[in-house]
Amino acid sequence: MATSKGPALAVAALATAYAILFLGAEKQAELAALLVGAAVAVPLAARFGLAEKVRSSIGANEGFFHAAVITGALITALWFHDEHFILLMMTTSLLLMVAALGLTVQFGYAGIVNFAGSAFIGIGCYTAAVVTKYTTLPTVLTLPLGGIMAALIGSILILPVLRTRGHYAALVTIAFGILFKTFIEVNDTLGGPQGMSVGSLTLFGWSFNDPIHVGSFEASFYLSYIVVALLMLALCFVLVRRLERSWIGLSMDAIRLDEIASACYGLDIARWKIVAFTFGNFLAGMAGALYGHVLGFIAPNNFTFGDSLILVSIVLLGGIGNPWGVAVAAAFVVILPEKFQIIQEYRFVLYAVLVILILLFRPEGLLPRRLRRYLPAADVKGSA
């Protein structure tokens, strides 16, 4: 029984070190070496049974592992405390993780595909912009408000999404995503194609856009945003994991796998689909509101159909319904094109080709979700 905390801690430490090396690497050759190293090391570790050890260690000490990962992320952020750009990348990937978690609940659990993910992020961003520009509400409220707005506007789609299936449902969300972008492009109150600036997040009279000075320690203002984003991600992550394990998650799984059978067993299909859809949109909107503050300036071109597809790719690359996979995929999807300037221009093509290959050869995603374990503490052999 490998239930010691060692492997879990080792993985968190390794991931932190890797993140620091990767984010700090300046030369393209170093980055390539790091990538190749990971691509070789991870399958090798899996080959020698290390992955199984790590998995059971994490499974037995989940709270400890979460704490270790959060500490690791904080250490990484502190390491780069005066590098604006790296911190911005980290914040972006953290927030995309939150949004992708929302999509995971919709797609991975309840089986509703949402091709308007970036539109819901956009709703959050624009809520933050409107609140800071036109009202005097405390800016911390933008985060829940962004989520609520996304959930509310998303509720317009509930009826068509519930009534349609398959391609037809996909058409509804695709149409909504394009509708949203076209709408903000032509709406002058929302800045039109030029976009809007978003005010700073302030808490107890302290603006998040001010650099941090504590004694002789100086840090970029992004550091404070990272802390908030990390907090948000941790909360959402725990919430999603709890949801997955609860009977709500079980109901959603049943509905995704077979609607008719679940209806026969008395599950209220409409209710759980609404819950999943609204909850997912809320997460995307909340992440979007904070993202708006972080960016400081937003325009319709941040929320294109291509960006929605990237969100879907994250969910798919990570393994449908696997929150950890989604987190790793989001980090790579954000950071890779920024670090390799050559591929920045080609990022849409690159991810599209990757997803096509995955769909053809490994349709369950890179890190597929594992089967439900009803007795989490028991290390059942061959339960994968």
Place this chain on the structure above:
Amino acid sequence: MDITLFGQYLMNGLMLGVIYGLVAVGFTLFFGVLDVIKFSHGDVLTVGAFTAFATYLALKAAQVPSPWLQLLAMSVVAMTSMAFLGALIAKYLVLPLRTAPALNTLLLTLMLGTVLREGVRLIFPDGSNPKPFPRLLPSDAFSFGAFTLRIDTVILLLSGLAMIVATHFLINRTKLGLAIRAVAQDGETAMTMGINFTAIVLITFALGSGLAAFAGVMNGLYYNEINFGMGLLLGVFGFSAAVVGGLGNIYGAILGGFLFAGLQTIGAVALPFASAYKDVFALAVLIAIMAWRPTGLIAERTSERV
């Protein structure tokens, strides 16, 4: 509203209707034979338009003088190469996923659309910016009182309609069309009757993609501008037209095309808010229609198999 403006909007609406109809027929054909939605269809249209444009540039460099010859060459090259591309996509990307969930095909073709779209943007010189599509048709105008009718619009409309009629003829009057309809109705039974399933699927995809290329050339000639993103919206509207008309139904697709174009034109003309919202209006109506009739106005005739 005066008659001039009305005439313009009418012609514009008809033109859009033909273009959407051509795209929608493709969607409906694919759905008919394979029960799949090929979402890269709009982007095939883009690639077709750009292929035609590249052909034009090549012909200009080779100093071919006659605009009619240029047009003919452009259409033929664009349509055959897109037909080939469509068959390739069907063979290597759509058919292998036959047994996978329908959603995977949808995702795959969405991503393929991205690849095509971005491919055009990256490969074509200065592809991020719109390209001026040449005016090759005579632009003389007839006047009926206040109402002017440009001859190029008439030619485009007529050739689009001719293409639709030809497709209709092909599907309903030829042996090949019979085979396509047989495969659409029941693939397995069609196979036992000696129809080559794979070949028919490939031909159908080639046919639909060729039509899309034609629509792309039409679109370019009408607006005199093409850009790498044009296929996305045309694809969504074409798909909407097919869905509104009922997938798998060729008449429905054409009807849906005109209906959708009409909606957009009404959105631009008759509604109180600015015409900039015409796409927003059309998309909102589309979502409302989907909520009202979840499988389109002419409903899909299948029962749910448990």
